[in-house]
Amino acid sequence: MNYQAIRSIYTFEMARFFRTLMQSFISPVISTVLYFVVFGTAIGSRMESVDGIGYGEFIVPGLIMLSVMTQATSNASFGIYFPKFIGTIYELLSAPVSFLEITVGYVGAAATKAMFIGIIILATSFLFVDLTIQHPFAMIAFLTLTCLSFSLLGFIIGIWAGNFEQLQLIPLLIITPLVFLGGSFYSVTMLPPIWQTITMFNPVVYLISGFRWSFFGTADVPIGLSLMAIALFTAVCLGIIAWIFKTGWRIRQ
Amino acid sequence: MINIVEVRRLTKTFDGGFEALKSVNLDIKSGEIIALLGPNGAGKTTLISTICGIMRGTSGTVTIGGHDTITAYRSARSLVGLVPQEIALEPFEKVINTVRFSRGLFGKSPNDAYLKKVLESLSLWDKKDSKIMTLSGGMKRRVLIAKALAHEPRVLFLDEPTAGVDVELRKDMWQVVAQLKKDGVTIILTTHYIEEAEAIADRVGVIAKGEILLVENKADLITRMGQKTLKIDLAESVKTIPKALSKYNLTIEANGLLYAYDTAEDRTGITGLLADLKKVGLKMIDIHTRQSSLEEIFVSLVSDKDMSVNKEDVA
Structure with missing residues (x-):
């Protein structure tokens, strides 16, 4: 195992994050504040509580998940796409590193950034609502796993993408709808029965539900199922990445 | 002299069916400077890229320092530094950080004293904290060389290092190459500037249409073909x-x-x-x-090759 290589990739990627620290933090903070103003205060004050939880509090886990998932995906996809785009990928391909080290370096950095942003949003939430986290360790674990698995997904997208449009395509067309329809701002039980069934095919439902459970102790789906869903998702992504590096798909002719 | 790089029956066929390398055999001796000459599209970059791991060969083997580049890629690649033809650098990063990155990527523990030596030898030390995007083209090319040298390679591949570089910088680079040879680094460079091969190489290989036409001592070649x-x-x-x-x-x-x-x-x-x-x-x-100069020899070799290929087509 080439640990130096992992460290180098990780610190190099994190340096990019710190160079753009203001953008990295300000945009999620502003969007969180906007969500709270619109959903929490303006709409939320006219809404009943969900499962006995005030609406403002109820949306916190969903908001964090929404940002974390999109940030993890876009950070990781950009992280590996950029070297492809500017040509510096030659160095990775000619270095004595395996796919594992490259993936750990890039995905680790992307997940760390997403994690930072998740924590910032959580901290911002405390300014608006009175939150108590029932299962803090489970919350951290869920957050970490989500950051990691969506960074893996982003990594795959970054390798697949042939141009900047494609880089935006999947997050825009698939991830944002899945997250919005995954119960970020509502409980699945609020939907008509038929949509409740359909929504169960959305993997994000399990992640948001599990994350919400760690805050409030209530969930749409059993916590065990949530854990299995995220484990399965991570395994699928890892499998695809292993295949990519084995075949050299889109990176090594 | 022992061979530090051995290429055996290496072929590379691209997905579209284009045969970029046709059963290439090449031995590179430890400590020498070998120039691979060839017209554009001859397969020079494909050969280097396949040796260095950027591309996969279709068949054949490559060993570096006795290590197979597929089965023992870690040992093989850690001996190699590569300077690509195109300038490819992270524009927003500082010179010193990109060089540190390269060193770490090849598994070497940090050694800023060594990196200082490398940057000084390339007249880059006073630019170490400059962002890459603020450097001139020639300076960027030096950064590429510094990155390739950051992990103390035994073999250095220079893919057209002086393409589009002014005369002064070209001479500087030749000096850097001469110094590296003194330090015992084996150097393989591709070029289509004959005078470059003439000025610095010990041996010259001529490559055209994916085949190595000959590899010979530069002086012998000039005398023999002369x-x-x-x-x-x-x-x-x-x-x-x-x-x-x-x-x-x-x-x-x-x-x-x-x-x-x-x-x-x-x-x-x-x-x-x-x-x-x-x-x-x-x-x-x-x-x-x-x-006759290398250039005339080269032109006659490559045009002979064209003629023989045409004959084959007719037959």
């Missing part, structure tokens, strides 16, 4: 070649005659020619000889 010409300036120019001189390979030039001969032959015929000139009463003012 046609020499003897230019004879005459007091009075002649319109026809006198009959007594018809056995010599002479052509009429302005103010004199041109005699072409092969230095590899036992008898060059110069003594006889000079005596016979005197016999027919031609008065010489001056004589000078000229040896």
Whole structure:
């Protein structure tokens, strides 16, 4: 195992994050504040509580998940796409590193950034609502796993993408709808029965539900199922990445 | 001398069916500078990329320092530094950080004292905290070399290091290469500037249409392939070649005659020619000889290759 290589990739990627620290933090903070103003205060004050939880509090886990998932995906996809785009990928391909080290370096950095942003949003939430986290360790674990698995997904997208449009395509067309329809701002039980069934095919439902459970102790789906869903998702992504590096798909002719 | 790089029956066929390398065999001796000459599209970059791991060969093997580049890629690649043809650098990063990154990527523990030495040898030390995007093209090329040297490679591949570089910088780079050779680094460079191969290489390989046509000591190549010409300036120019001189390979030039001969032959015929000139009463003012350059040899090799390929097509 080439640990130096992992460290180098990780610190190099994190340096990019710190160079753009203001953008990295300000945009999620502003969007969180906007969500709270619109959903929490303006709409939320006219809404009943969900499962006995005030609406403002109820949306916190969903908001964090929404940002974390999109940030993890876009950070990781950009992280590996950029070297492809500017040509510096030659160095990775000619270095004595395996796919594992490259993936750990890039995905680790992307997940760390997403994690930072998740924590910032959580901290911002405390300014608006009175939150108590029932299962803090489970919350951290869920957050970490989500950051990691969506960074893996982003990594795959970054390798697949042939141009900047494609880089935006999947997050825009698939991830944002899945997250919005995954119960970020509502409980699945609020939907008509038929949509409740359909929504169960959305993997994000399990992640948001599990994350919400760690805050409030209530969930749409059993916590065990949530854990299995995220484990399965991570395994699928890892499998695809292993295949990519084995075949050299889109990176090594 | 032992071979540090051995390429055996290496082929590379691209997805579209284009055969970029056709069973290439190449031995690179430890400590030498070898120049791979070839026209654009000859397969120079494909060969280097396949050796370095950027591309996969379709068949054949490559070993570096005795390590197979597929089965023992870690040991093989850690010996190699690569300077690509195109400038590819992270524009927003500082010089020193990109060089540190390269060193770490190859598994070497941080050593800023060594990196300082590398940057100083490339006149980059005072730019170490500059962002890459603020550097000139020539400086960026030096950064690429610094990155390739950051992990103390034993073999350095330079893919057209001086393409589009001004004369002064080219000379600087030649000096850097000479110094590296002194330090025991093996250097493989591709170029289509013949004078570059002539100036710095120990051996020259000629590659065209995915095949290595020959690899030889530069001096041997020039001697062996070397046609020499003897230019004879005459007091009075002649319109026809006198009959007594018809056995010599002479052509009429302005103010004199041109005699072409092969230095590899036992008898060059110069003594006889000079005596016979005197016999027919031609008065010489001056004589000078000229040896064909690598460029002429190269052009003749590559055009021979074109002709033989065309013949095959017809057959």
